[in-house]
Amino acid sequence: MKSASFRASYVLASALLLAAGVPSAPAAAADDVIRIGVTLRMIVENGLKYGQMTKDELEAVNATGGINGKKIEVTLLDDECKPDRGIANVNRFIHQHKVHLVLGSTCSSVSIPMVDVVTKEEVPQIIPHSTNTSITQKGSPWVFRTSVSERFYSAVHAKYLAENVGKKVAYLYTTDGAAISFAKDYMGYMERTYKVEPIYTAQMQETDLDFRSHLLKIKSLNPDVLAIGGQLDAIARITQQSYEVGIPSKVRRVAASAASNAPVPELAGNAAVGLTFAAAFSCKDERPVAQQFVKMVQDKYKVRCPDHDFSQAYETAQIVKLALSRAKLSLTDAALAQDRRAIRDALATIKDYSGLASGPINFCADPTPQCRDGNRTGILVEYTKGGKDYDMRVLARVSFEADFGLAK
Amino acid sequence: MNGPGTNGAAERAPEGWRDLSRFIPWLLGFCVLLVLPWLAVNPYQNYLLNVILINVILAVGLNIVKGFAGQVTVGHIALAAIGAYTSAILSVKFGLPFWLALPAATLVTGLAGALVGIPAFRLEGAYLALATLGLAESVRIFISATDYVGASIGFSDIPPPMLAGKPLGSHIAYYYVVMPVALVGIYLSFCILRSDIGRAFKALREDSLAAAAAGINVRKYKLLAFVISAFYAGCAGSLTAHMSPGFLNPNSYTITEMVTLLLMVVLGGIGHIWGGVIGAVLVTIINDLTVDFYQYRLAIFGMIIVLTVLYMPRGIGGVIDRHFATKRFIALRKAKASVNA
Numbered sequence: 001m002k003s004a005s006f007r008a009s010y011v012l013a014s015a016l017l018l019a020a021g022v023p024s025a026p027a028a029a030a031d032d033v034i035r036i037g038v039t040l041r042m043i044v045e046n047g048l049k050y051g052q053m054t055k056d057e058l059e060a061v062n063a064t065g066g067i068n069g070k071k072i073e074v075t076l077l078d079d080e081c082k083p084d085r086g087i088a089n090v091n092r093f094i095h096q097h098k099v100h101l102v103l104g105s106t107c108s109s110v111s112i113p114m115v116d117v118v119t120k121e122e123v124p125q126i127i128p129h130s131t132n133t134s135i136t137q138k139g140s141p142w143v144f145r146t147s148v149s150e151r152f153y154s155a156v157h158a159k160y161l162a163e164n165v166g167k168k169v170a171y172l173y174t175t176d177g178a179a180i181s182f183a184k185d186y187m188g189y190m191e192r193t194y195k196v197e198p199i200y201t202a203q204m205q206e207t208d209l210d211f212r213s214h215l216l217k218i219k220s221l222n223p224d225v226l227a228i229g230g231q232l233d234a235i236a237r238i239t240q241q242s243y244e245v246g247i248p249s250k251v252r253r254v255a256a257s258a259a260s261n262a263p264v265p266e267l268a269g270n271a272a273v274g275l276t277f278a279a280a281f282s283c284k285d286e287r288p289v290a291q292q293f294v295k296m297v298q299d300k301y302k303v304r305c306p307d308h309d310f311s312q313a314y315e316t317a318q319i320v321k322l323a324l325s326r327a328k329l330s331l332t333d334a335a336l337a338q339d340r341r342a343i344r345d346a347l348a349t350i351k352d353y354s355g356l357a358s359g360p361i362n363f364c365a366d367p368t369p370q371c372r373d374g375n376r377t378g379i380l381v382e383y384t385k386g387g388k389d390y391d392m393r394v395l396a397r398v399s400f401e402a403d404f405g406l407a408k
Numbered sequence: 409m410n411g412p413g414t415n416g417a418a419e420r421a422p423e424g425w426r427d428l429s430r431f432i433p434w435l436l437g438f439c440v441l442l443v444l445p446w447l448a449v450n451p452y453q454n455y456l457l458n459v460i461l462i463n464v465i466l467a468v469g470l471n472i473v474k475g476f477a478g479q480v481t482v483g484h485i486a487l488a489a490i491g492a493y494t495s496a497i498l499s500v501k502f503g504l505p506f507w508l509a510l511p512a513a514t515l516v517t518g519l520a521g522a523l524v525g526i527p528a529f530r531l532e533g534a535y536l537a538l539a540t541l542g543l544a545e546s547v548r549i550f551i552s553a554t555d556y557v558g559a560s561i562g563f564s565d566i567p568p569p570m571l572a573g574k575p576l577g578s579h580i581a582y583y584y585v586v587m588p589v590a591l592v593g594i595y596l597s598f599c600i601l602r603s604d605i606g607r608a609f610k611a612l613r614e615d616s617l618a619a620a621a622a623g624i625n626v627r628k629y630k631l632l633a634f635v636i637s638a639f640y641a642g643c644a645g646s647l648t649a650h651m652s653p654g655f656l657n658p659n660s661y662t663i664t665e666m667v668t669l670l671l672m673v674v675l676g677g678i679g680h681i682w683g684g685v686i687g688a689v690l691v692t693i694i695n696d697l698t699v700d701f702y703q704y705r706l707a708i709f710g711m712i713i714v715l716t717v718l719y720m721p722r723g724i725g726g727v728i729d730r731h732f733a734t735k736r737f738i739a740l741r742k743a744k745a746s747v748n749a
Contacts, residue, residue, distance in 0.1 A: 042702060043702070043703075048703065077699060077700070077702060078702035080702075081659065082657075082659050082660060083562060083655055083656075083657040083659060083660060084657075084660045087653060087655070088455070088459070088696075088699075089699070091451070091452050091455045091579075092452050092699070094452075095450040095451040095452035095453075095455070096450055096452040096453075108561060109560065109561055109562050109657045109659060112561065112562055112564060112655065113562070113564065113653045113655035113657075116564070116565075116652075116653035116654070116655065117652070117653050120577075120652070120653070132561060134561070175549065175552040175553050175559070175560055176552075176560050177559070177560040177561045177562075180559060180560065180561070181561075203553065205549055206552075
């Protein structure tokens with residue numbers, strides 16, 4: 001045993017030494033370059049494309065001499081919507097790549113622990129996709145969000161549907177974070193504003209395939225609205241099965257923002273017609289800036305109808321470039337902390353930024369949701385055609401006060 | 409306790425010295441590991457060292473039940489989740505310090521391990537794998553649907569360990585919490601596996617009927633394998649929970665993580681005493697090195713599993729064992745030849 005354990009102790013020690021040494025290659029960060037770490041969920045429909053687009057947009061300035069003469073270097077990583085991977089990525093960005101700014105992530109469950117890391121290490125973070133309300137409620141002075149917070153989203157459809165369709169709502173949602181947030185915020189708004197209780201609620205697993213037993217019960221209750229929370233495959237499946245069990249088309253189907261992803265109308269087919277969701281962008285937005293963006297994505301990334309994951313990633317990249325142009329940066333290793341602070345302060349000066357987002361984006365210095373939830377306008381979109389050639393229209397555009405949905 | 413070829417001077421040495429000399433390699437290993445974080449170039453590498461060591465604890469535990477007792481379990485990751493969430497609940501909701509939450513979580517997970525072990529009384533092979541898979545998914549789904557532990561959004565703000573009123577929140581400070589635990593875990597696995605219990609486990613693995621005929625209480629040892637393995641999983645889970653930034657999410661305990669854990673044991677060498685350690689270190693490093701090639705990572709991992717099973721069915725540990733066995737055989741043959749001459 002002695003010789004075996006002797007050998008083995010050193011196998012462990014040398015392997016750990018290897019672990020400490022091998023992945024350390026990029027430790028020497030170059031001066032005079034603005035380094036940005038981007039972490040997103042990319043192994044999903046179009047994920048690689050919007051990740052690449054974010055990198056391309058940020059590095060596009062290098063072709064014209066950079067920002068104030070400084071080049072941008074982007075490290076792009078996938079976090080697979082897994083918090084431990086997101087934490088590893090952000091640690092890698094901060095300590096190994098010595099980034100000036102972190103951009104990410106997509107899933108709220110990844111962005112939440114990332115906020116804790118960047119706050120501790122004092123690195124600015126800008127979030128393009130995550131919607132969970134609690135992200136900016138953590139009160140970090142280093143965190144900004146360009147995506148629409150769930151506290152606004154939930155009210156977009158709740159308000160519109162209560163006033164235009166009806167208040168008898170049945171909720172069917174899965175166990176993922178966005179679905180729970182969607183359903184609970186919707187219920188909460190209806191209860192607070194109209195004193196209306198849900199006529200039916202049921203929670204299913206993300207992996208469930210058959211929702212018909214719940215849908216039959218819902219049919220018998222004759223609701224005005226069927227609220228569907230889930231990821232895209234669950235939304236498509238529930239929408240389709242709701243017609244199979246005979247819930248009439250006059251019952252408005254409303255879904256969480258994942259319904260904006262292309263596979264939903266493609267999978268649901270004709271059942272997608274009338275399906276409504278809140279989003280930050282629609283490819284049917286007729287503003288020239290939006291149509292120019294849609295054409296760029298179609299030509300360069302071969303996506304027919306870019307959803308709000310694309311638009312928000314693009315918007316975030318533009319805001320980052322604007323902030324970088326305003327920040328006074330030394331870009332030396334010694335001035336890293338000072339540069340990070342300068343970028344944070346420059347981000348806080350973004351006011352009335354008007355681009356692809358449904359409304360202006362505003363940040364300010366206070367580390368509060370009022371200051372850091374930049375986009376306070378959501379749109380309500382309805383599919384007018386399902387299948388591969390799906391189509392949609394914008395039903396409403398709703399803006400909110402900065403402190404909407406926050407406890408007084 | 410001596411390995412082959414070590415029976416000369418050591419056996420003639422006094423008893424006390426032999427006992428002491430057994431610890432020397434471990435003490436030397438401890439000394440090397442003690443200075444290791446100071447060789448790291450940046451805190452990310454210290455973070456990585458902590459992840460490696462936690463994976464080592466997990467893999468060593470899995471190797472006990474899978475490699476030595478031969479029980480096909482795919483529920484080990486759920487036990488880690490139970491340990492992690494128990495420790496988090498005890499710390500955040502009940503205000504228990506880490507130093508009490510860690511052993512308490514380990515004990516609770518041990519009890520959960522006993523529950524996982526019960527199906528093993530009647531099931532074997534693929535059937536046992538299916539039963540433990542069901543349990544693993546149930547645990548994940550239960551956490552995902554339970555608001556008390558943050559549901560699918562996650563459990564945040566789990567405090568780091570405190571020592572003399574100071575938080576051990578940095579990666580380097582936390583290393584000195586994880587490293588001794590990992591080393592003790594490895595040492596204990598040695599002790600267990602070289603004891604009567606370990607021999608009973610191996611007998612179970614080879615043929616449970618023959619083991620029963622030889623007087624081994626099959627049920628008792630099957631259960632014991634699951635419980636010991638669960639202690640390791642619970643301990644690793646608790647260490648994960650309290651590592652900065654102190655965040656848990658059920659998405660970190662899916663079947664993908666279980667497959668990665670199995671890969672550690674398979675690559676390191678199922679049933680090889682150092683298999684779990686070698687595998688955990690290598691897989692974590694490969695995982696980190698391939699992070700830039702995110703499009704191909706899953707394919708790389710799949711290929712490693714297929715190639716290992718095809719060309720190194722006993723893993724790296726098996727190759728090392730064979731190398732030393734061949735060397736010993738050649739030396740023995742030479743010695744015999746010289747005696748004959």
